[in-house]
Amino acid sequence: MKPVYLDYAATTPVDERVLPAMLPYFMEQFGNPSSVYGQGRAAKRAVAQARAQVAALLQAEPEEIFFTSGGSESDNWALKGMAFALRRAGRGCHIITSSVEHHAVLNACAWLEQQGFAVTYLPVDVAGRVQPQQVKDAVRDDTILVSIMTANNEVGTIEPIAEIGAFLQAKGIFFHTDAVQAAGHIPLSVDELHVDALSLSGHKLYGPKGIGALYLRRGFRPDPLVHGGSQERELRAGTENTAGIVGLGKAAEIAREELTTEWERLSELRDWFMAEIKTIPGSWINGDEEYRLPGNVNFGIEGIAQDTLLIRLDMAGFAVSAGSACSAGSLEPSHVLKAMGQTPEQAASALRVTLGRFTTKDELEGLLTVLQQAVTAIRGQAGS
Ligand SMILES: *Cc1c(COP(=O)(O)O)cnc(C)c1O
Numbered sequence: 001m002k003p004v005y006l007d008y009a010a011t012t013p014v015d016e017r018v019l020p021a022m023l024p025y026f027m028e029q030f031g032n033p034s035s036v037y038g039q040g041r042a043a044k045r046a047v048a049q050a051r052a053q054v055a056a057l058l059q060a061e062p063e064e065i066f067f068t069s070g071g072s073e074s075d076n077w078a079l080k081g082m083a084f085a086l087r088r089a090g091r092g093c094h095i096i097t098s099s100v101e102h103h104a105v106l107n108a109c110a111w112l113e114q115q116g117f118a119v120t121y122l123p124v125d126v127a128g129r130v131q132p133q134q135v136k137d138a139v140r141d142d143t144i145l146v147s148i149m150t151a152n153n154e155v156g157t158i159e160p161i162a163e164i165g166a167f168l169q170a171k172g173i174f175f176h177t178d179a180v181q182a183a184g185h186i187p188l189s190v191d192e193l194h195v196d197a198l199s200l201s202g203h204k205l206y207g208p209k210g211i212g213a214l215y216l217r218r219g220f221r222p223d224p225l226v227h228g229g230s231q232e233r234e235l236r237a238g239t240e241n242t243a244g245i246v247g248l249g250k251a252a253e254i255a256r257e258e259l260t261t262e263w264e265r266l267s268e269l270r271d272w273f274m275a276e277i278k279t280i281p282g283s284w285i286n287g288d289e290e291y292r293l294p295g296n297v298n299f300g301i302e303g304i305a306q307d308t309l310l311i312r313l314d315m316a317g318f319a320v321s322a323g324s325a326c327s328a329g330s331l332e333p334s335h336v337l338k339a340m341g342q343t344p345e346q347a348a349s350a351l352r353v354t355l356g357r358f359t360t361k362d363e364l365e366g367l368l369t370v371l372q373q374a375v376t377a378i379r380g381q382a383g384s
Helices: 020-023 036-060 072-088 103-114 132-138 162-172 242-278 307-314 335-339 361-383
Strands: 065-069 092-096 118-122 143-147 174-178 197-202 212-216 282-286 296-301 353-354
Touching: 020 242, 036 065, 036 197, 036 212, 036 242, 065 072, 065 103, 072 143, 072 174, 072 197, 072 212, 092 103, 092 242, 103 118, 103 353, 132 162, 242 282, 242 361, 296 361, 307 353, 307 361
Parallel strands: 092 118, 092 143, 143 174, 174 197
Antiparallel strands: 065 212, 197 212, 282 296, 296 353
């Protein structure tokens, strides 16, 4: 049987329309976008087109898009670059984030603490949501920067970004959001969300790995993370990854064109699958059932450890995950589920099934059958 991939939150395959768009930039059009002759100019035009395609996905301006090596770099750059620039300007040294962020944000914040910044990690409710009132209460006179993710990579919870953003914008506090899981999957408008910076990544939206972007509202200039040449308006040095950039642009264009239909299709599949999961005795859904990414189902089953289940599902040809790909292999319970108030036992039973562009109902029906058999078998062993 063909393996069934249900871990689209970890990474997505490159769409078959994306790769052909990229290929010319490896050999025929390999010129350096900074070169003045024909091949250089062709590469430069391709980068400009991709910038416009990414901007369109976010309803931003092309000159507000900066290409990076991925979501992690975008997060690190937004946080470190703005923290240092704002502290130097005498604005203060206090940062606010949430306790359910991706490690690209959490570990960047931990490093900033070592550099003398103060960081407040906001709690979340049982569904993983940050309450806007808690952001308001946490703001101090020396708060320079807030970073709250648009949607969580483990449980799929969508955060109240627009409400938080409106408050921060009125206060003049820089607001970054990690939208790596959201971009290309739910509608995003940087103006409606009132964000000053937004991170996205190619490989989470059917583009290549190793390419991402940071949206930066006009007027903000973080310190560079990579110093060198004058690429990306002197904010991110290094010869452009032309093929990767073209791939991200094409992926963003496809995502934008198909967003509404795909959002509706996946939400329906997700809701059906969640309802089926709930019929398994002792099961529960992790995360918010209303404010939720269209492709995310995260659940636990009483008395069933995720690693036992994962092995059985893998043997049956189903690729699902225990939480986030980044913490796979670590024995630590999920920091997200912990922040949501779960016990280590509950967290140790969480399974994440994430649906995507190529997911069919047949695949999910197959997973349900295997899942039910596995639960019966594990419970049988435990009872004997
Ligand atoms: C995957 C992911 C990242 C990291 O992106 P990379 O391109 O893999 O570096 C950051 N934040 C979230 C929410 C993610 O899901």
